[in-house]
Amino acid sequence: MVNRLNSSYFVRPPAMVVSISVINHSFSSAKTWEVLRPRAPPQAFAKFIWFSGATPKPAFHMWVTNLNRLPTRSRLAAWEMQITPVCCICSSHPETRDHLMLSCFYAEVLWFKSRRRFRDTVPVFTNWPELVLWLSSSSPATPSHLRTMVIQALIYNIWKQRNNMLHNQALTPPLVTFREINRHIISSIYAWRKRKHFSNLMARWLI
Numbered sequence: 001m002v003n004r005l006n007s008s009y010f011v012r013p014p015a016m017v018v019s020i021s022v023i024n025h026s027f028s029s030a031k032t033w034e035v036l037r038p039r040a041p042p043q044a045f046a047k048f049i050w051f052s053g054a055t056p057k058p059a060f061h062m063w064v065t066n067l068n069r070l071p072t073r074s075r076l077a078a079w080e081m082q083i084t085p086v087c088c089i090c091s092s093h094p095e096t097r098d099h100l101m102l103s104c105f106y107a108e109v110l111w112f113k114s115r116r117r118f119r120d121t122v123p124v125f126t127n128w129p130e131l132v133l134w135l136s137s138s139s140p141a142t143p144s145h146l147r148t149m150v151i152q153a154l155i156y157n158i159w160k161q162r163n164n165m166l167h168n169q170a171l172t173p174p175l176v177t178f179r180e181i182n183r184h185i186i187s188s189i190y191a192w193r194k195r196k197h198f199s200n201l202m203a204r205w206l207i
Protein backbone atom coordinates (compact mmCIF):
# COMPACT_ATOMS: atom_id res chain seq x y z
CA MET A 1 0.00 0.00 0.00
CA VAL A 2 2.84 2.37 0.97
CA ASN A 3 4.59 1.58 -2.30
CA ARG A 4 1.44 2.36 -4.25
CA LEU A 5 0.99 5.67 -2.47
CA ASN A 6 4.61 6.54 -3.19
CA SER A 7 4.30 5.70 -6.87
CA SER A 8 4.77 8.52 -9.35
CA TYR A 9 1.08 8.45 -10.31
CA PHE A 10 0.01 9.46 -6.84
CA VAL A 11 2.85 11.75 -5.75
CA ARG A 12 3.63 13.48 -9.04
CA PRO A 13 0.65 13.37 -11.44
CA PRO A 14 1.46 14.25 -15.05
CA ALA A 15 1.21 17.95 -15.82
CA MET A 16 -1.64 17.31 -18.21
CA VAL A 17 -3.83 15.93 -15.44
CA VAL A 18 -3.16 18.98 -13.32
CA SER A 19 -3.96 21.32 -16.20
CA ILE A 20 -7.28 19.56 -16.90
CA SER A 21 -8.29 19.93 -13.26
CA VAL A 22 -7.22 23.57 -13.17
CA ILE A 23 -9.03 24.48 -16.39
CA ASN A 24 -12.27 22.77 -15.37
CA HIS A 25 -11.99 23.67 -11.68
CA SER A 26 -13.05 20.13 -10.92
CA PHE A 27 -11.59 16.65 -10.94
CA SER A 28 -12.83 14.28 -13.61
CA SER A 29 -11.88 10.63 -13.12
CA ALA A 30 -12.91 9.86 -16.73
CA LYS A 31 -10.61 12.52 -18.17
CA THR A 32 -7.81 11.54 -15.81
CA TRP A 33 -8.11 7.89 -16.91
CA GLU A 34 -7.94 8.95 -20.57
CA VAL A 35 -4.71 10.85 -19.88
CA LEU A 36 -3.05 8.20 -17.72
CA ARG A 37 -3.76 5.02 -19.65
CA PRO A 38 -1.37 3.91 -22.36
CA ARG A 39 -3.22 3.94 -25.68
CA ALA A 40 -2.06 1.76 -28.55
CA PRO A 41 -2.75 2.89 -32.12
CA PRO A 42 -5.95 1.39 -33.61
CA GLN A 43 -5.35 -2.01 -35.22
CA ALA A 44 -6.31 -2.45 -38.87
CA PHE A 45 -8.23 -5.61 -38.02
CA ALA A 46 -10.41 -3.83 -35.45
CA LYS A 47 -12.99 -2.63 -37.97
CA PHE A 48 -13.78 -6.25 -38.85
CA ILE A 49 -14.57 -7.00 -35.24
CA TRP A 50 -16.06 -3.94 -33.60
CA PHE A 51 -18.75 -2.50 -35.84
CA SER A 52 -22.19 -1.08 -35.29
CA GLY A 53 -24.49 -4.07 -34.98
CA ALA A 54 -21.83 -6.55 -33.82
CA THR A 55 -22.89 -8.94 -31.06
CA PRO A 56 -20.55 -8.30 -28.11
CA LYS A 57 -19.63 -11.88 -27.07
CA PRO A 58 -18.80 -13.23 -30.55
CA ALA A 59 -17.00 -9.97 -31.38
CA PHE A 60 -14.81 -10.13 -28.28
CA HIS A 61 -14.17 -13.81 -28.88
CA MET A 62 -13.10 -13.02 -32.46
CA TRP A 63 -10.62 -10.46 -31.16
CA VAL A 64 -9.02 -13.02 -28.84
CA THR A 65 -9.02 -15.69 -31.56
CA ASN A 66 -7.40 -13.39 -34.08
CA LEU A 67 -4.60 -12.69 -31.61
CA ASN A 68 -4.24 -16.47 -31.19
CA ARG A 69 -4.75 -16.17 -27.44
CA LEU A 70 -7.33 -18.94 -26.99
CA PRO A 71 -6.20 -21.47 -24.39
CA THR A 72 -6.11 -24.33 -26.87
CA ARG A 73 -4.54 -27.56 -25.69
CA SER A 74 -1.52 -27.03 -27.94
CA ARG A 75 -0.82 -23.68 -26.32
CA LEU A 76 -1.36 -25.05 -22.81
CA ALA A 77 0.95 -27.99 -23.53
CA ALA A 78 3.56 -25.55 -24.85
CA TRP A 79 3.45 -23.88 -21.42
CA GLU A 80 4.45 -27.29 -20.01
CA MET A 81 1.07 -28.06 -18.52
CA GLN A 82 0.64 -31.81 -18.20
CA ILE A 83 -2.19 -32.25 -20.69
CA THR A 84 -2.61 -33.98 -24.00
CA PRO A 85 -2.33 -31.54 -26.91
CA VAL A 86 -4.90 -33.38 -29.06
CA CYS A 87 -8.13 -31.76 -30.16
CA CYS A 88 -11.03 -32.00 -27.67
CA ILE A 89 -13.49 -32.60 -30.49
CA CYS A 90 -11.86 -35.09 -32.87
CA SER A 91 -9.03 -36.48 -30.71
CA SER A 92 -6.91 -36.97 -33.81
CA HIS A 93 -5.03 -33.72 -34.45
CA PRO A 94 -3.14 -31.20 -32.31
CA GLU A 95 -5.63 -28.71 -30.96
CA THR A 96 -4.43 -25.45 -32.52
CA ARG A 97 -6.56 -22.43 -33.36
CA ASP A 98 -6.34 -23.12 -37.08
CA HIS A 99 -7.26 -26.78 -36.69
CA LEU A 100 -10.22 -26.13 -34.38
CA MET A 101 -11.63 -23.23 -36.38
CA LEU A 102 -10.90 -24.34 -39.93
CA SER A 103 -10.10 -28.00 -40.43
CA CYS A 104 -11.55 -30.05 -37.57
CA PHE A 105 -14.47 -32.12 -38.87
CA TYR A 106 -16.90 -30.11 -36.74
CA ALA A 107 -15.72 -26.80 -38.20
CA GLU A 108 -15.74 -28.25 -41.71
CA VAL A 109 -19.46 -29.05 -41.46
CA LEU A 110 -20.26 -25.52 -40.27
CA TRP A 111 -18.13 -23.94 -43.01
CA PHE A 112 -19.71 -26.18 -45.64
CA LYS A 113 -23.23 -25.21 -44.56
CA SER A 114 -22.30 -21.53 -44.41
CA ARG A 115 -20.70 -21.51 -47.86
CA ARG A 116 -23.94 -22.74 -49.37
CA ARG A 117 -25.81 -19.75 -47.93
CA PHE A 118 -23.60 -17.12 -49.55
CA ARG A 119 -24.44 -15.94 -53.06
CA ASP A 120 -20.75 -16.08 -53.90
CA THR A 121 -17.87 -18.52 -53.97
CA VAL A 122 -16.24 -18.66 -50.57
CA PRO A 123 -12.78 -20.28 -50.54
CA VAL A 124 -11.84 -23.16 -48.28
CA PHE A 125 -9.51 -21.66 -45.71
CA THR A 126 -6.51 -23.76 -44.75
CA ASN A 127 -4.98 -21.25 -42.34
CA TRP A 128 -5.97 -18.15 -40.37
CA PRO A 129 -4.24 -15.55 -42.61
CA GLU A 130 -6.33 -16.82 -45.55
CA LEU A 131 -9.50 -16.24 -43.55
CA VAL A 132 -8.36 -12.74 -42.53
CA LEU A 133 -7.58 -11.92 -46.15
CA TRP A 134 -11.10 -12.89 -47.21
CA LEU A 135 -12.58 -11.04 -44.26
CA SER A 136 -10.66 -7.91 -45.25
CA SER A 137 -12.23 -7.83 -48.68
CA SER A 138 -15.81 -7.40 -49.81
CA SER A 139 -18.02 -8.00 -52.82
CA PRO A 140 -21.58 -6.96 -53.75
CA ALA A 141 -22.76 -10.53 -53.13
CA THR A 142 -20.93 -10.90 -49.81
CA PRO A 143 -20.59 -7.48 -48.17
CA SER A 144 -18.12 -7.04 -45.35
CA HIS A 145 -20.80 -6.92 -42.61
CA LEU A 146 -22.24 -10.26 -43.68
CA ARG A 147 -18.81 -11.92 -43.84
CA THR A 148 -17.95 -10.58 -40.42
CA MET A 149 -21.22 -11.60 -38.82
CA VAL A 150 -21.06 -15.15 -40.15
CA ILE A 151 -17.41 -15.70 -39.27
CA GLN A 152 -17.84 -14.33 -35.76
CA ALA A 153 -20.83 -16.60 -35.18
CA LEU A 154 -18.99 -19.65 -36.50
CA ILE A 155 -15.83 -19.06 -34.47
CA TYR A 156 -17.81 -18.37 -31.30
CA ASN A 157 -19.96 -21.49 -31.63
CA ILE A 158 -17.04 -23.78 -32.46
CA TRP A 159 -15.24 -22.67 -29.31
CA LYS A 160 -18.46 -23.10 -27.30
CA GLN A 161 -18.75 -26.68 -28.51
CA ARG A 162 -15.08 -27.31 -27.86
CA ASN A 163 -15.63 -26.23 -24.25
CA ASN A 164 -18.80 -28.30 -24.07
CA MET A 165 -16.76 -31.33 -25.05
CA LEU A 166 -13.96 -30.47 -22.63
CA HIS A 167 -16.13 -29.88 -19.59
CA ASN A 168 -19.23 -32.01 -20.22
CA GLN A 169 -18.02 -34.61 -22.71
CA ALA A 170 -20.98 -33.59 -24.86
CA LEU A 171 -21.14 -32.26 -28.39
CA THR A 172 -24.16 -30.70 -30.05
CA PRO A 173 -24.48 -32.11 -33.58
CA PRO A 174 -22.99 -29.63 -36.07
CA LEU A 175 -26.24 -29.36 -38.05
CA VAL A 176 -28.08 -28.33 -34.89
CA THR A 177 -25.38 -25.76 -34.13
CA PHE A 178 -25.64 -24.44 -37.67
CA ARG A 179 -29.39 -23.97 -37.24
CA GLU A 180 -28.66 -21.82 -34.16
CA ILE A 181 -26.04 -19.82 -36.08
CA ASN A 182 -28.47 -19.32 -38.92
CA ARG A 183 -31.17 -18.11 -36.54
CA HIS A 184 -28.71 -15.71 -34.93
CA ILE A 185 -27.66 -14.24 -38.28
CA ILE A 186 -31.23 -13.85 -39.50
CA SER A 187 -32.40 -12.19 -36.28
CA SER A 188 -29.36 -9.86 -36.27
CA ILE A 189 -30.00 -8.79 -39.86
CA TYR A 190 -33.69 -8.27 -39.06
CA ALA A 191 -32.95 -6.28 -35.90
CA TRP A 192 -30.60 -3.90 -37.75
CA ARG A 193 -32.47 -3.88 -41.09
CA LYS A 194 -33.01 -0.11 -41.03
CA ARG A 195 -29.28 0.56 -40.85
CA LYS A 196 -27.36 1.30 -44.01
CA HIS A 197 -25.06 -1.72 -43.99
CA PHE A 198 -27.79 -4.20 -43.04
CA SER A 199 -30.68 -3.15 -45.26
CA ASN A 200 -29.86 -5.55 -48.11
CA LEU A 201 -28.18 -8.38 -46.21
CA MET A 202 -31.21 -10.67 -45.89
CA ALA A 203 -31.28 -11.20 -49.66
CA ARG A 204 -27.60 -12.11 -49.58
CA TRP A 205 -27.94 -14.76 -46.91
CA LEU A 206 -29.90 -17.55 -48.56
CA ILE A 207 -32.55 -18.99 -46.32
Ligand SMILES: [Zn+2]
Pocket residue numbers: 087088089090091092093099100103104105
Ligand atom coordinates in the same frame (compact mmCIF):
# COMPACT_ATOMS: atom_id res chain seq x y z
ZN1 LIG B 1 -10.31 -31.63 -34.19
